[in-house]
Amino acid sequence: MSRLAENYRGVLERIADAATRSGRKPGDVRLLGVTKRVPVPRILEAVSLGLRDFGENRVQEAEGKIPLVREPGVRWHFIGHLQSNKARRALDLFASIRTVDSLSLARRLNGMLHGPYAVFIEVRSGDEPTKSGVNELELEELVQFVRGTQYLRLEGFMAVPPYFENPEKVRPYFSRLRELAAEHGVPGLSIGMSHDFEIAIEEGATEVRIGTALFGERR
Numbered sequence: 076m077s078r079l080a081e082n083y084r085g086v087l088e089r090i091a092d093a094a095t096r097s098g099r100k101p102g103d104v105r106l107l108g109v110t111k112r113v114p115v116p117r118i119l120e121a122v123s124l125g126l127r128d129f130g131e132n133r134v135q136e137a138e139g140k141i142p143l144v145r146e147p148g149v150r151w152h153f154i155g156h157l158q159s160n161k162a163r164r165a166l167d168l169f170a171s172i173r174t175v176d177s178l179s180l181a182r183r184l185n186g187m188l189h190g191p192y193a194v195f196i197e198v199r200s201g202d203e204p205t206k207s208g209v210n211e212l213e214l215e216e217l218v219q220f221v222r223g224t225q226y227l228r229l230e231g232f233m234a235v236p237p238y239f240e241n242p243e244k245v246r247p248y249f250s251r252l253r254e255l256a257a258e259h260g261v262p263g264l265s266i267g268m269s270h271d272f273e274i275a276i277e278e279g280a281t282e283v284r285i286g287t288a289l290f291g292e293r294r
């Protein structure tokens with residue numbers, strides 16, 4: 076078995092265990108493979124193993140890769156900070172944008188669309204000012220705005236909480252995000268990365284975004 080195959084199997088097992096521990100079904104948690112800086116042949120290998128959802132965080136890098144991985148059933152999701160001048164290109168490449176974080180971006184995306192399109196709102200989690208995402212105080216307004224647009228379909232919240240050496244410390248951030256999703260009646264919750272995805276699942280993740288634990292350390 077290849078390294079990637081082993082990693083993939085291990086991650087699926089850990090997802091299933093965490094889901095079961097928290098009273099859910101393994102199928103309730105989507106695995107999104109994060110392929111930034113992962114070369115196309117390895118992505119194709121992941122597709123052949125059964126992975127279908129992928130995330131990229133840069134439009135320009137994605138433009139060079141996604142056209143080479145157009146396998147049936149494969150979906151690409153944008154998970155980076157989206158500058159409005161790249162909105163058009165992002166819509167052409169991605170099945171969803173997980174990082175809508177402002178009224179102006181939401182308005183711009185909606186204005187370019189001609190049919191329903193899935194989005195997540197990125198919520199700022201933790202208070203480092205450099206982080207992207209909408210803060211809790213502005214969240215309600217953005218939720219209402221997105222729901223009022225003709226084409227955007229609000230499927231969830233996404234967040235990247237602060238990094239802690241000890242992943243247990245991130246648990247309160249995840250549980251707060253779960254509360255926010257419940258308060259706003261939003262079904263999806265994209266939280267959890269390689270070092271903390273089991274805790275994210277215990278706290279209600281419906282999607283985990285995993286790079287390193289699948290593809291190895293990025294160079």
Ligand SMILES: *Cc1c(COP(=O)(O)O)cnc(C)c1O
Pocket residue numbers: 109111132154155235268269270284285286287288
């Ligand atoms: C890189 C990245 C991930 C995956 O991180 P790993 O720690 O490698 O699993 C998840 N989400 C976002 C937004 C990322 O940029």
